[in-house]
Amino acid sequence: MKKSPGEVLFTKLQEKIQKYKQSDVMKLFKNVDKNNDRLLDLKEFIELVNNFSNDLDQSDKKAMFNFLDVDGDEKVSSVEFFGRIYPTFYEEGPGKDKSFIPEKYEYALKFIQDIN
Numbered sequence: 001m002k003k004s005p006g007e008v009l010f011t012k013l014q015e016k017i018q019k020y021k022q023s024d025v026m027k028l029f030k031n032v033d034k035n036n037d038r039l040l041d042l043k044e045f046i047e048l049v050n051n052f053s054n055d056l057d058q059s060d061k062k063a064m065f066n067f068l069d070v071d072g073d074e075k076v077s078s079v080e081f082f083g084r085i086y087p088t089f090y091e092e093g094p095g096k097d098k099s100f101i102p103e104k105y106e107y108a109l110k111f112i113q114d115i116n
């Protein structure tokens with residue numbers, strides 16, 4: 001399947017983000033989440049992206065945002081974000097299906113809460 005422009009851009013961003021410690025990326029997620037709802041709206045998401053890349057224009061960032069917003073609620077949740085950045089993030093062990101796993105929501109939300 002052909003990748004969407006948002007996915008291509010995201011893959012580049014993902015490579016940059018993965019160079020950082022996972023705990024630092026989680027702290028950053030919390031920092032840009034100004035209203036503390038563990039969801040990034042477009043403005044919050046752009047602030048996060050700006051920490052990693054400043055050679056992208058608004059439409060590129062919006063395309064990435066749309067790619068990450070799997071359920072289309074105009075917010076990028078911690079699950080949507082970390083599930084894409086770290087394909088194995090919600091896995092309990094190696095060797096499992098590496099796709100986005102909605103059943104891991106509970107685990108993911110707890111994980112994010114524990115950063116505090």
Ligand SMILES: [Ca+2]
Nearest residue numbers: 033037039040
């Ligand atoms: Ca938010």
Ligand SMILES: [Ca+2]
Nearest residue numbers: 069071073075
């Ligand atoms: Ca969403």
